[in-house]
Amino acid sequence: MNLRASQFKANARIAAQDTGLRSKVKKATGTALTKRKQTVDELPEWESLRQQGHDIRKEVVDNIDRYLRSFTDAARLNGAIVHHANEHNDATKIIYDIIRRVSANSVVKSKSMITEELHLNRMLEENGIRVIETDLGEYIIQLAGETPSHITAPALHKSKEDIARLFQEKLNISYTDDPAVLTAVVRKRLRDEFLNTRVGISGVNFACADTGTITIIENEANARLCTVLPEVHIAVMSIEKIIPSFDDLSLFLKLLSCSASGQRMTSYVSMINGPRSSHNPDGPRQLHVVILDGGRRQLAKHPAWKEALYCIRCGACLNVCPVYQSVGGHVYGSVYPGPIGSVLTPTLFDMKEAQDLPFASSLCGACTDICPVKIDLHHHLLWERREVVDRGYKSFTEKIAMAVWRWMMLSAGRVEFAGRLGWLIQKVFGKNIPAPGWTPRRRFPALARRSFRSIMKREKNNDG
Ligand code: SF4
Numbered sequence: 001m002n003l004r005a006s007q008f009k010a011n012a013r014i015a016a017q018d019t020g021l022r023s024k025v026k027k028a029t030g031t032a033l034t035k036r037k038q039t040v041d042e043l044p045e046w047e048s049l050r051q052q053g054h055d056i057r058k059e060v061v062d063n064i065d066r067y068l069r070s071f072t073d074a075a076r077l078n079g080a081i082v083h084h085a086n087e088h089n090d091a092t093k094i095i096y097d098i099i100r101r102v103s104a105n106s107v108v109k110s111k112s113m114i115t116e117e118l119h120l121n122r123m124l125e126e127n128g129i130r131v132i133e134t135d136l137g138e139y140i141i142q143l144a145g146e147t148p149s150h151i152t153a154p155a156l157h158k159s160k161e162d163i164a165r166l167f168q169e170k171l172n173i174s175y176t177d178d179p180a181v182l183t184a185v186v187r188k189r190l191r192d193e194f195l196n197t198r199v200g201i202s203g204v205n206f207a208c209a210d211t212g213t214i215t216i217i218e219n220e221a222n223a224r225l226c227t228v229l230p231e232v233h234i235a236v237m238s239i240e241k242i243i244p245s246f247d248d249l250s251l252f253l254k255l256l257s258c259s260a261s262g263q264r265m266t267s268y269v270s271m272i273n274g275p276r277s278s279h280n281p282d283g284p285r286q287l288h289v290v291i292l293d294g295g296r297r298q299l300a301k302h303p304a305w306k307e308a309l310y311c312i313r314c315g316a317c318l319n320v321c322p323v324y325q326s327v328g329g330h331v332y333g334s335v336y337p338g339p340i341g342s343v344l345t346p347t348l349f350d351m352k353e354a355q356d357l358p359f360a361s362s363l364c365g366a367c368t369d370i371c372p373v374k375i376d377l378h379h380h381l382l383w384e385r386r387e388v389v390d391r392g393y394k395s396f397t398e399k400i401a402m403a404v405w406r407w408m409m410l411s412a413g414r415v416e417f418a419g420r421l422g423w424l425i426q427k428v429f430g431k432n433i434p435a436p437g438w439t440p441r442r443r444f445p446a447l448a449r450r451s452f453r454s455i456m457k458r459e460k461n462n463d464g
Contacts, residue, residue: 004333005345005354011331012360021157025328028156029319035262036316036370043258053255054374057310060209060242061300067209067242068291074212078274080287091292092123095201095234098288099129102232104198108190110216110223111135112203113151113313114236114292116335120201132193134222139186143170149329149337152260152315157328190222200226200284204237205256205312207289208246213273214289215249217256217266224270233284235272238292240300240309252312255372259314295348304383305347310373311340317367317377323360332357339367343380346388355393358384416454422447 015021040046060067072082085091095118099107107124109115109131121131121142133142137154141147144166148154155163164177173185202223206215214235216223227233243252249271257263274280275287300306318324318338329337334345334354342357358381361367367377388394394402408414425433431446438444 005350005357007333008331008354008356008360011333012327015327015331021328022326024157024159026325028153029325032153032262032315032319036259036319037262039258039262039264042264043254046258049251049255050372050374052251053312053372054310056243056248056251057240057312057373058307060244061240061306061309064239064242064297064300067244068239070209071207071212071242072291074208074210075214075274075289076212078212079277080212080274080289083288083290085290085292085294088118088292088294091236091290091294092118092120094288094290095120095236096124096127096129098232098234099124099199102198102286104129104232106130106132106193106197107199107201108132108134108193108197108226108230109138109201110203110218110226111138111154112201112236113148113335114203114238115201116148117238117294118236118292120236132190132197134190134194134220134226135218136183136186136220136222139190140166143167147330147335150315150318151313151336151338151340157330194225194229198230199232199234200228200230201234201236202227204235204241204289206249206252207237207242208244208249209242210245211273213246213249213271215253216270216272217253217268218270219261219263219267221268224268227270227272228283231284232286232288233272233275234288234290236290236292238294239296240311256312256314259312259316259370259372299348302347305343305380307375307380308340308344308347310375311344312373313340314372316370316372320366320370322362322364322366332360339377339381340375343375343377343384346384351384351387351391352393355388358382358388412453416451419447419451420449423449 043049075082083094085094105128107129115121124131133139135154138148140155140158140163150156160177160179160182163182164175167173167182167185168175171185176182202216204214205217207213208215214237216227218224227235243249253265253269257266272283272287275285276283296309300309317340318329321339324338332338332341332345334341334357336344339361342360345357346354361378361381363378363382365378368375368379371377408418426447431444432439433444435444
């Protein structure tokens, strides 16, 4: 599979025939949806929480520079070293330089989508720095040489039997598909890495503009170990991770935990206010916060598309999407798969390259209904489809076909005529007339000799 957004159609064609993949993805997303529903059903105020979340995310994105300044000042006051990176390359260079300055040749890392977006592991490894992923899902993916297929569950496309075979082959252990044993194997191997590695890299779930606090949520405690044990902690975030105030944190922790893992609160919530100090002897000697723009400021200026920046990366829209459930995440060829990926990838990265992604949706609206910050995802997909057409990215044949379709649909007489013509063609040549892009996977519907409209007209005349 070629993991580029431009290959979406070709990838989806292959994945749609992979029944094993489909059942693994459906099982995992189904479990996530059930757990989420149970938790959300216990919260009668859920709709009001969603609206509050939406309003606060809008406030931040509309005033991103002010909140960024406020967060930077507060974090520096706490003793953090804050770096701003306009481009992806700037961010990776900053991170690489920090690692080199402390003469480290390996890093422990917790799960972070922004470092996936930076392709940080590849860059560090090309420059001789060993990267040890410590989240269990990311560890599995790294071992398999793959990329995550889900925002919160990177190895969602793998069954426990797949993981057992992978561990047997790569870690040279006896085959076992007992999750507890497999987890214990990883825990034992990672323990030494945590204790002996001098740099830890993490993402950031939320950054409070008023206190400079960065917050990381998780269930495995690996992120806490990454941020506390090494001498240097590098926290990487994009600009929209900011929330206005520490008081807003409880709302977003609830929205994210419920939507991502069906928990009222994840097992671990780390709130980091700076490096170790005389008052606080725990933690790293240095705390660096690397903040990436990566085209987001520009996106924040767009009256409609800015909404994509409200996302808190819960992954619920992926779980509920019938397209994602059928083909998994790799086919999107983007760091961000599913509905939010189909919205974000064309607008943030490259509309031409990702022109097929807005069409990867049935427009059923389930993604919009489930989003904890009320992003109008399916309408965004529709607007982006229009943009793709307006920019002239569609093929000449499709343009002609749609122009003819439009011309026909604007007149009842022409629709009537087309129906009769179609019926006649099917009568002469048979029903299985090939139509590229349509009939390879579906049968052409049988056309009626007379339209409903003409039958009704005749009935009325007979009654009269
Ligand atoms: S768009 Fe909404 S549902 Fe999808 S990942 Fe982001 S916050 Fe979650």
